[in-house]
Amino acid sequence: MNSRLALARRLNEDTLANYQRVLGDDHPTTVILATNLAADLDALGRHAEASKLRQQFRPQDPSRPDTPIGVSGIS
Incomplete structure (x- = not known):
């Protein structure tokens, strides 16, 4: 299982x-991808890296209409 998680982490x-290069850090899709990568890092036990990400x-501004669902609760 860890090999699949490690592969997912590398792909993410x-x-x-x-x-980030094409759309920038503030684009909703970029934020979703960062959230996915953070989940991969958490699953691999790399909690400090996940938290930093x-x-x-x-x-x-989580109230913006283009804030991805599920990201507005991140603190």
Whole structure:
């Protein structure tokens, strides 16, 4: 199972880097990808990295209509 999680983490890292480059950090899809990567890191026991990533991609204004569902509760 860890090998599948590690593969998911690598894929999500690559995808996130591409979306950051093309769409920027504030794009809703980029935020969703960061949330997915944070979940992968948590599942791998890398909680400090996951927390840092969540803080980095925390929406500035969760009430904005383009804030992804499920991300507005991140604190």
